Amino acid sequence: MAAGTPTAPTASNRPQGAQRALEERGDMPPAADHRTSMAGSLRDAATAAFLVFVLGFFFLGVRSDIAPGGLTLTFRWGLLAIAVAIVFGARLLLNIFVFRTARPLTQRMGGAISAQGRAFPNLGKWLGRALFAFAVILPFFFTYFFPGRERQYIDLAILIMTYIMLGWGLNIVVGLAGLLDLGYVAFYAVGAYSFALLAQHFEFIGFWTALPLAGLLAAFWGIILGFPVLRLRGDYLAIVTLAFGEIIRVVLLNWYEFTGGPDGISGIPKPTFFGLEFVRGEGGFADFFGIPFHNIHRFIYLYYIIFILAIITNLVTLRLRKMPVGRAWEALREDEIACRSLGINTTNTKLTAFALGAMFGGFAGSFFATRQGFISPESFTFLESAIILAIVVLGGLGSQIGVVISSIVMIGGIELLRNLGFLSQIFGPNFEPTQYRMLIFGIAMVLIMVWKPRGLVSTREPTAVLKEKKRIGADMVAQGEGH
Amino acid sequence: MNERQPLLSVRKVETYYGKIVALRGVDVDVYPGEIVTLIGANGAGKSTLMMTICGSPQARAGQILYDGEDITATPTHEIMRKGIAQSPEGRRIFPRMTVMENLQMGASLVAAEHFDGDLKRIFELFPRLKERSSQRGGTLSGGEQQMLAIARALMSRPKLLLLDEPSLGLAPLIVKQIFEVIKELNRTDGLTVFLVEQNAFHALKLAHRGYVMVNGNITMSGTGAELLKREEVRAAYLEGGRH
Ligand SMILES: Nc1ncnc2c1ncn2[C@@H]1O[C@H](COP(=O)(O)OP(=O)(O)OP(=O)(O)O)[C@@H](O)[C@H]1O
Ligand SMILES: [Mg+2]
Numbered sequence: 101m102a103a104g105t106p107t108a109p110t111a112s113n114r115p116q117g118a119q120r121a122l123e124e125r126g127d128m129p130p131a132a133d134h135r136t137s138m139a140g141s142l143r144d145a146a147t148a149a150f151l152v153f154v155l156g157f158f159f160l161g162v163r164s165d166i167a168p169g170g171l172t173l174t175f176r177w178g179l180l181a182i183a184v185a186i187v188f189g190a191r192l193l194l195n196i197f198v199f200r201t202a203r204p205l206t207q208r209m210g211g212a213i214s215a216q217g218r219a220f221p222n223l224g225k226w227l228g229r230a231l232f233a234f235a236v237i238l239p240f241f242f243t244y245f246f247p248g249r250e251r252q253y254i255d256l257a258i259l260i261m262t263y264i265m266l267g268w269g270l271n272i273v274v275g276l277a278g279l280l281d282l283g284y285v286a287f288y289a290v291g292a293y294s295f296a297l298l299a300q301h302f303e304f305i306g307f308w309t310a311l312p313l314a315g316l317l318a319a320f321w322g323i324i325l326g327f328p329v330l331r332l333r334g335d336y337l338a339i340v341t342l343a344f345g346e347i348i349r350v351v352l353l354n355w356y357e358f359t360g361g362p363d364g365i366s367g368i369p370k371p372t373f374f375g376l377e378f379v380r381g382e383g384g385f386a387d388f389f390g391i392p393f394h395n396i397h398r399f400i401y402l403y404y405i406i407f408i409l410a411i412i413t414n415l416v417t418l419r420l421r422k423m424p425v426g427r428a429w430e431a432l433r434e435d436e437i438a439c440r441s442l443g444i445n446t447t448n449t450k451l452t453a454f455a456l457g458a459m460f461g462g463f464a465g466s467f468f469a470t471r472q473g474f475i476s477p478e479s480f481t482f483l484e485s486a487i488i489l490a491i492v493v494l495g496g497l498g499s500q501i502g503v504v505i506s507s508i509v510m511i512g513g514i515e516l517l518r519n520l521g522f523l524s525q526i527f528g529p530n531f532e533p534t535q536y537r538m539l540i541f542g543i544a545m546v547l548i549m550v551w552k553p554r555g556l557v558s559t560r561e562p563t564a565v566l567k568e569k570k571r572i573g574a575d576m577v578a579q580g581e582g583h
Numbered sequence: 584m585n586e587r588q589p590l591l592s593v594r595k596v597e598t599y600y601g602k603i604v605a606l607r608g609v610d611v612d613v614y615p616g617e618i619v620t621l622i623g624a625n626g627a628g629k630s631t632l633m634m635t636i637c638g639s640p641q642a643r644a645g646q647i648l649y650d651g652e653d654i655t656a657t658p659t660h661e662i663m664r665k666g667i668a669q670s671p672e673g674r675r676i677f678p679r680m681t682v683m684e685n686l687q688m689g690a691s692l693v694a695a696e697h698f699d700g701d702l703k704r705i706f707e708l709f710p711r712l713k714e715r716s717s718q719r720g721g722t723l724s725g726g727e728q729q730m731l732a733i734a735r736a737l738m739s740r741p742k743l744l745l746l747d748e749p750s751l752g753l754a755p756l757i758v759k760q761i762f763e764v765i766k767e768l769n770r771t772d773g774l775t776v777f778l779v780e781q782n783a784f785h786a787l788k789l790a791h792r793g794y795v796m797v798n799g800n801i802t803m804s805g806t807g808a809e810l811l812k813r814e815e816v817r818a819a820y821l822e823g824g825r826h
Contacts, residue, residue, distance in 0.1 A: 424691045427680075427684065427687060427688060427691065428688075428691065430677075430679075430680060430684075431677050431680065431688050434677040434678060434679055434680065435675050435676075435677055437639075437671065437675060438671065438675035438676070438677065439688075440639065440659045440660055440663070441637060441659070441663060441669045441671055441675070442663060442668075442688055442689060442691065442692075442735070442739065443660050443661075443663030443664045443691075443692050443739065444660055444688075444691065445660045446660070560679060562680075562681045562683065562684060562717060563684060563687075564681070564683045564684050564687055
């Protein structure tokens with residue numbers, strides 16, 4: 101039997117095989133019954149549309165406004181008609197392709213994608229390389245192909261890259277060490293405030309001097325949080341870290357003399373390029389290199405800073421995964437008692453995971469501060485932690501490329517919403533799609549979890565393989581297969 | 584053999600789970616190069632003794648000496664660095680990690696230069712593990728998992744190997760294989776083994792000496808052959824045929 105052939109799955113853990121079996125259910129012969137008939141689908145869709153009509157009549161169709169001299173009623177039949185039509189169409193399509201068919205489309209899609217994964221085992225690696233190459237040239241790509249809008253796109257890329265870095269940082273704690281941390285934003289805040297406060301009180305402190313300090317302070321707070329929660333796991337750990345995140349925010353909010361409270365801190369210095377500032381005129385970056393001044397230079401520079409910070413996070417994580425401490429994190433996630441019986445100091449292992457994850461959060465935080473130029477506790481709410489955690493979970497716990505994909509999808513997706521002009525034509529001029537981002541987050545999460553219960557990238561790359569020279573057997577040489 | 588200093592000496596050890604007493608003054612000695620087995624009914628306290636030796640839970644009274652050094656109050660991870668390795672009850676391999684990674688975890692406290700040589704030796708003892716080196720631990724069969732648990736413990740180059748019920752749930756043929764390996768390790772490498780077993784017949788045949796535990800007390804001890812002949816042992820642990 102060849103190594104790697106999956107044997108019968110044990111009850112305690114469901115290997116890939118289980119998911120694969122589910123996906124392959126689609127190959128069953130279609131059970132031809134009335135449920136799959138076209139008339140049934142139509143009837144069902146009509147029922148749903150009727151329900152929407154009844155429910156939506158007062159909510160969508162009639163609108164009351166307060167006007168001088170009492171309420172005025174406006175009728176919006178067009179909107180109601182659109183809602184009914186959308187529900188009818190969507191329900192019909194779902195019926196035909198998903199609910200009332202022997203081979204639901206979702207299963208076929210899942211099957212096709214995982215079949216691809218099996219056919220090209222290096223797909224992830226190549227995707228990673230392609231994304232990396234694109235990220236390297238990204239600012240120039242946008243300035244060249246989208247002149248006039250490059251600032252907007254590079255700004256978005258900076259935002260996505262920040263979340264990728266945060267996701268990678270949290271991945272150490274949650275994905276590798278298996279410690280569910282709901283308060284990660286606390287370290288992001290510590291990093292941001294460290295830089296802002298240092299810069300406020302000491303003239304000579306710039307971004308590059310503050311960066312390591314911010315990282316260290318965040319790591320320190322990571323250890324502070326780590327100590328009391330050493331014995332906790334799972335849900336209890338989640339509650340305590342959640343509280344920790346809130347405590348930090350509330351302290352920042354109420355310690356007015358030190359942090360400026362809700363007013364925040366402004367005037368945070370911009371990063372310099374080896375002492376060169378990105379300003380117009382004498383002594384600026386453009387002047388020094390003899391190129392015409394352009395605002396975009398600063399954005400490109402910011403982009404490369406966060407890109408390099410993120411890449412460092414990734415490289416450190418990948419490297420550590422192959423070293424004893426990284427392997428100990430993963431082992432800790434699997435079985436703490438076994439770890440201890442192998443002589444692993446679980447206390448130190450957990451604390452290093454917390455400290456390292458926090459440090460990268462701190463780096464990202466001070467980058468955030470320098471990019472914004474202004475910070476206030478409002479930027480560090482629980483929602484932020486939830487988004488970062490969602491990125492890690494949706495990407496597939498422990499998967500580095502998964503974090504990239506889900507950051508692009510989630511952060512990019514929200515931004516895309518902002519630009520969907522036609523939505524406000526349907527829902528009225530006051531419709532602000534970004535207000536619905538939590539709703540959309542929720543829907544996206546449910547959909548992804550239904551479709552891929554273990555995250556987008558659920559395969560775990562082993563860190564070690566048996567090193568052995570392949571011996572070429574005589575039979576293979578005879579067939580010309582040796583290589 | 585007995586005039587030497589014991590490698591492991593458990594003296595009047597009492598262990599509690601909260602208020603419940605699990606060990607009531609246990610004395611056990613294991614000499615270098617010996618295979619010693621501990622047999623007893625379910626719930627007698629065998630696993631508790633093994634875990635107490637490893638420091639979790641710690642003994643409330645009595646003393647545990649390893650190589651003459653008192654380790655009664657030493658933290659678990661430090662005890663396990665002194666040359667004691669354990670294959671715990673229920674195997675506890677890392678299910679999502681591959682066989683290779685599990686073995687690396689076992690070797691994480693050993694200088695890297697030993698790794699390749701040790702690995703070769705392990706794969707000689709358990710050829711099955713070599714075949715399956717890139718398979719995830721959780722998808723191994725029960726027997727393979729037990730082999731992996733022992734192999735992982737061996738990767739830390741122990742002087743004393745603690746095994747808790749390695750035969751649990753395994754087919755007789757696999758049990759025999761595993762016991763062969765234990766014997767082989769003891770004979771050629773001089774490894775000292777402390778073996779907790781339900782499978783009294785095989786364990787007593789394999790071991791130089793044995794202890795019988797009832798309700799947190801050691802009630803009998805002697806050489807394996809002696810115990811096998813004792814009427815009480817036969818009645819309690821051998822009749823009804825587990826062999
Ligand atoms: N964590 C625990 N908390 C409370 N009581 C425990 C705990 N672990 C074991 N016990 C109790 O201690 C006693 C001894 O248990 P132990 O596991 O040592 O038995 P054992 O001899 O290994 O049995 P088996 O052969 O079934 O494995 C039992 O009565 C058990 O219920
Ligand atoms: Mg037991």
